[in-house]
Amino acid sequence: MAQPDNKKFFENLSGAGKAIAVLTSGGDAQGMNAAVRAVVRMGIYVGAKVYFIHEGYQGMVDGGDNIKEATWENVSSMLQVGGTVIGSARCKEFRTREGRLKAAHNLVQHGITNLCVIGGDGSLTGANLFREEWSSLLDELLQQGLIDSSAVQKYSALHIVGMVGSIDNDFCGTDMTIGTDSALHRIIEVVDAIMTTAQSHQRTFVLEVMGRHCGYLALVSALACGADWVFIPEMPPEDGWEEQMCQKLSECRSRGSRLNIILVAEGAIDRHGKAITSNTVKDNRAGKKRLNIIIVAEGAIDSSNKPITTDHIKDLVVQRLGFDTRVTILGHVQRGGTPSAFDRILASRMGVEAVLALLETTTNTPACVVSLCGNQAVRLPLMECVQMTQEVQKVMDEKKFEEAVRLRGRSFENNLNTYKLLAHRKPESELPKSSFNVAVLNVGAPAAGMNAAVRAAVRVGISEGHTMFAVSDGFEGFYKGQIKEIKWGDVGGWTGQGGSLLGTKRTLPAKHLDKIAEQMRAHNINALLVIGGFEAYLGLLDLLGARGEHDAFCVPMVMVPATVSNNIPGSDLSIGADTALNAITDTCDRIKQSASGTKRRVFIIETMGGYCGYLASVGGLAAGADAAYIFEEPFDIRDLQANVEHLTEKMKTSIQRGLVLRNENSNMNYTTDFIYQLYSEEGRGVFDCRKNVLGHMQQGGAPSPFDRNFGTKISAKAMQWISKKLKECYRQGRVFANTEDSCCLLGMRRRALVFQPVVVLKDETDFVHRIPKKQWWLKLRPLMKILAKYKTSYDVSDSGQLEHVVRNRPKEVDASAL
Numbered sequence: 116m117a118q119p120d121n122k123k124f125f126e127n128l129s130g131a132g133k134a135i136a137v138l139t140s141g142g143d144a145q146g147m148n149a150a151v152r153a154v155v156r157m158g159i160y161v162g163a164k165v166y167f168i169h170e171g172y173q174g175m176v177d178g179g180d181n182i183k184e185a186t187w188e189n190v191s192s193m194l195q196v197g198g199t200v201i202g203s204a205r206c207k208e209f210r211t212r213e214g215r216l217k218a219a220h221n222l223v224q225h226g227i228t229n230l231c232v233i234g235g236d237g238s239l240t241g242a243n244l245f246r247e248e249w250s251s252l253l254d255e256l257l258q259q260g261l262i263d264s265s266a267v268q269k270y271s272a273l274h275i276v277g278m279v280g281s282i283d284n285d286f287c288g289t290d291m292t293i294g295t296d297s298a299l300h301r302i303i304e305v306v307d308a309i310m311t312t313a314q315s316h317q318r319t320f321v322l323e324v325m326g327r328h329c330g331y332l333a334l335v336s337a338l339a340c341g342a343d344w345v346f347i348p349e350m351p352p353e354d355g356w357e358e359q360m361c362q363k364l365s366e367c368r369s370r371g372s373r374l375n376i377i378l379v380a381e382g383a384i385d386r387h388g389k390a391i392t393s394n395t396v397k398d399n400r401a402g403k404k405r406l407n408i409i410i411v412a413e414g415a416i417d418s419s420n421k422p423i424t425t426d427h428i429k430d431l432v433v434q435r436l437g438f439d440t441r442v443t444i445l446g447h448v449q450r451g452g453t454p455s456a457f458d459r460i461l462a463s464r465m466g467v468e469a470v471l472a473l474l475e476t477t478t479n480t481p482a483c484v485v486s487l488c489g490n491q492a493v494r495l496p497l498m499e500c501v502q503m504t505q506e507v508q509k510v511m512d513e514k515k516f517e518e519a520v521r522l523r524g525r526s527f528e529n530n531l532n533t534y535k536l537l538a539h540r541k542p543e544s545e546l547p548k549s550s551f552n553v554a555v556l557n558v559g560a561p562a563a564g565m566n567a568a569v570r571a572a573v574r575v576g577i578s579e580g581h582t583m584f585a586v587s588d589g590f591e592g593f594y595k596g597q598i599k600e601i602k603w604g605d606v607g608g609w610t611g612q613g614g615s616l617l618g619t620k621r622t623l624p625a626k627h628l629d630k631i632a633e634q635m636r637a638h639n640i641n642a643l644l645v646i647g648g649f650e651a652y653l654g655l656l657d658l659l660g661a662r663g664e665h666d667a668f669c670v671p672m673v674m675v676p677a678t679v680s681n682n683i684p685g686s687d688l689s690i691g692a693d694t695a696l697n698a699i700t701d702t703c704d705r706i707k708q709s710a711s712g713t714k715r716r717v718f719i720i721e722t723m724g725g726y727c728g729y730l731a732s733v734g735g736l737a738a739g740a741d742a743a744y745i746f747e748e749p750f751d752i753r754d755l756q757a758n759v760e761h762l763t764e765k766m767k768t769s770i771q772r773g774l775v776l777r778n779e780n781s782n783m784n785y786t787t788d789f790i791y792q793l794y795s796e797e798g799r800g801v802f803d804c805r806k807n808v809l810g811h812m813q814q815g816g817a818p819s820p821f822d823r824n825f826g827t828k829i830s831a832k833a834m835q836w837i838s839k840k841l842k843e844c845y846r847q848g849r850v851f852a853n854t855e856d857s858c859c860l861l862g863m864r865r866r867a868l869v870f871q872p873v874v875v876l877k878d879e880t881d882f883v884h885r886i887p888k889k890q891w892w893l894k895l896r897p898l899m900k901i902l903a904k905y906k907t908s909y910d911v912s913d914s915g916q917l918e919h920v921v922r923n924r925p926k927e928v929d930a931s932a933l
Contacts, residue, residue, distance in 0.1 A: 138232060170204045236286055481497065537831070584598050594624070635670075686860065725780055743777070
């Protein structure tokens with residue numbers, strides 16, 4: 116793996132002579148350690164001195180041993196640890212000028228003028244105030260004789276970069292904060308466990324989740340588990356909600372459903388300010404449904420600003436419906452545990468970006484916060500984000516709830532709109548009149564999250580007035596006539612199921628076009644939604660190419676990418692890839708732990724992905740790998756030898772374990788066995804070697820919260836696009852669509868969901884190796900190498916530039932917008 120010239124990087128971004136300090140403040144969040152690790156290693160990599168500030172602002176005020184220089188080895192083995200190993204504390208003294216004066220003195224003593232603060236809006240606001248006062252604080256220290264004039268001149272400016280570490284995801288300007296995804300994992304793990312026992316006893320469950328004054332955790336959890344009702348601060352229930360909720364629970368039971376879920380945000384209130392608690396909901400059950408689960412978000416309110424508690428909800432369900440009801444308050448379980456793959460990757464990217472921002476900052480640069488927009492890291496002025504965050508609470512106090520939702524940002528608003536679409540079934544009389552039939556099918560290998568996507572498609576389609584048909588076993592089932600109507604209740608409980616409940620196969624339609632066209636005519640199919648991997652993409656191209664011979668294919672067709680390999684052109688992400696990454700990361704954690712306390716050991720791990728190196732590369736970043744061999748980055752025996760020598764040097768220090776990932780098709784000659792034998796031989800006397808082929812465990816298991824949520828939202832968007840196209844293409848009593856933009860793939864491109872004609876994507880595709888010609892994640896590979904102590908180049912041209920907070924971020928784009 117020959118390394119490109121890194122001259123440009125060091126000329127422009129040398130950290131020589133600079134001192135950077137990193138601290139975590141406020142509540143802890145999973146992933147903070149990954150951010151600390153990235154800051155330390157990137158800082159050392161560019162030649163800066165990096166310091167830990169233990170116990171947050173309290174440690175900065177107290178000084179002494181709380182401020183220590185960090186070494187590369189100090190942050191080894193902390194990537195998979197939850198919480199924050201450098202400690203976090205709330206500091207009243209730092210809120211006073213006297214406390215900040217002490218903190219300034221301690222920083223000057225260590226020559227620190229660059230601060231990386233990981234915390235919530237309060238911690239970041241404090242950091243900005245500290246920065247604004249810095250000059251006057253130095254003048255005061257000079258007057259007191261604690262520093263001299265040369266120190267005032269040398270340390271004249273304090274530079275601040277923030278990263279938001281909070282499970283609440285309540286900070287405006289970023290789609291996700293560090294820790295949120297891991298908290299969702301804890302919530303969904305509990306909900307999935309409760310479902311298995313509650314179904315046996317025909318019970319209603321009311322769950323209270325954290326989030327302070329933000330309902331994000333409750334809302335996304337409701338989407339991810341298919342909750343029947345959710346209470347969040349930003350959307351207090353209207354008057355009469357008690358009757359509406361009880362009626363909904365009863366209807367679910369009467370339809371034979373065995374599961375109901377209610378989520379309540381901690382501190383929820385109704386629109387009159389009356390408390391809504393988990394016990395309030397407890398008493399509402401009738402009919403055949405065996406389980407109701409209600410999730411309550413911390414901070415939920417009713418229309419009059421009264422808090423909604425779990426106890427209030429519990430009592431309501433018991434009294435009105437007589438259901439056996441239980442309350443579960445998750446509490447600090449949501450803060451604990453191992454960080455998810457998403458949080459490790461997010462924190463690592465943000466940590467590196469924070470160091471780059473500090474190196475590029477000037478005296479005129481405002482304090483910034485590193486944020487995530489779509490799939491791209493961006494830098495935003497810190498105080499713009501803080502002010503908007505504070506504005507949310509202000510408009511909520513004024514009962515301007517729609518404005519509060521808008522201020523929460525695009526991600527929150529999309530989640531809420533999707534939940535409204537899926538959670539409440541309209542009466543038949545209120546549904547739009549439509550005579551369209553829409554078929555949905557899975558194609559290719561199973562991917563976790565497919566079932567969530569099918570559920571969303573079916574329910575949105577029914578809400579749009581369509582008749583929905585399910586095709587079993589992909590295109591093979593299509594030409595065999597395995598097609599049947601699917602109803603709203605048929606997809607209940609599908610969100611958390613792994614694999615493909617519809618059935619899926621890799622069969623392509625090219626040899627069966629006549630029979631498929633015949634089946635489409637027989638069932639009067641007016642549109643197709645295909646959920647799958649590369650075979651689904653090829654299949655859609657086959658159907659598009661056959662339009663000239665078969666009018667039956669002249670209908671709107673859209674594909675939603677779903678494959679663990681994440682190798683679909685036109686989309687940065689695919690349904691199922693996040694679940695696979697978590698499987699890889701969890702397994703690597705356990706494998707590394709197996710060597711704890713033993714002699715030095717290197718593990719060679721083989722991942723799936725075909726010729727696409729996404730799982731190996733991004734999994735390696737999440738697991739802290741020393742190397743990842745992939746097809747897209749050719750390597751030879753000299754590169755393998757260099758990697759062995761690099762690991763040998765690391766093993767001579769305090770590093771005890773090494774991790775090497777290999778994509779299954781990275782090289783036909785340098786197989787996993789070959790690499791294992793090479794490392795074993797060349798590392799003899801320094802370390803021994805073990806190998807592991809992860810195999811199909813990467814495809815199995817329950818979908819992650821991210822895949823459930825992503826699958827649900829992208830599929831709902833696809834169905835809305837189908838509805839729009841059906842109206843546009845309906846002429847003279849029939850649907851006829853033969854334009855390129857009537858056969859699209861819906862994918863995530865950087866910051867937006869984009870509908871792209873599949874014929875346009877042909878030029879972006881390497882059909883021989885079944886991968887896109889350009890892949891965004893390749894830019895993350897230098898980051899993995901840097902954090903593994905390799906000298907390499909890092910493309911700073913794509914690093915986040917300072918932007919301004921935009922209240923209405925870009926939404927989905929039609930056709931070839933990119």
